[in-house]
Amino acid sequence: MKKQRPVNLELSTISLPPAATASILHRVSGVIMLVLIGFMVWLLATSLSGPEGFAEAKSVMAHPVARFVIWGFLTALGYHIIAGVRHLIMDLGFGVTKGTGQLTGRLSIVLGVVWAIVAGVWLW
Template sequence: MGKTVKKQRPVNLDLQTIRFPVTAIASILHRVTGVITFIAIGILLWLLGLSLSSPEGFVQAAAVMDSFIVKFIVWGILTALAYHIVVGVRHLLMDFGYLEENFVAGSRSANISFVITVVLAVLAGVLVW
């Protein structure tokens, strides 16, 4: 019988000391916004269906959109969609070789993606409100 070797590995369970690189944050947020967008499709389709059902349905949909909470949710949906599209384009540019696949270029393109998303979020806020 073979000997079992007990490996002494460092264990870091303090989540406040873990620092993710900006590329990891961008990737995680891309996945999260994909889930948000998938769920939001149902909300947006319901609102669209209501608005197109009849003139009264349009008035109901317009009344729903008058609420601050609903406007905030729609703004969040549009911001998540914008981020998901921007970072998706970033990934496509990397896949096709238009962006280098190293840490410096990845960090730079992730930061640029964040800036573009902030601009689009402000524009979405102007659109919603």
């Protein structure tokens, strides 16, 4: 049985709908949080260990790379919450049509970008 269907091997020509992009970004943000949680726990434990540890954590926070990592964590956390609420609302049966899914996908991406800007302004 031979199937005669087109095969598109040019991945750059494929464009995902906003709902699919939002869903993929939700998974990516979860992976980013998983990777960075060790650094965040270490930073919290160091800052709570005493005055010397707090001073060490404060000096680590002064480094631009550490601030970028924390900004990345905050951005991933914010987007993961936004997209997670979107998924929970859809699990309840609201907004499950194609048009509404595309709209909420765009909205979650836009809110994630706004959150990233707010977190960057607050952190820097």
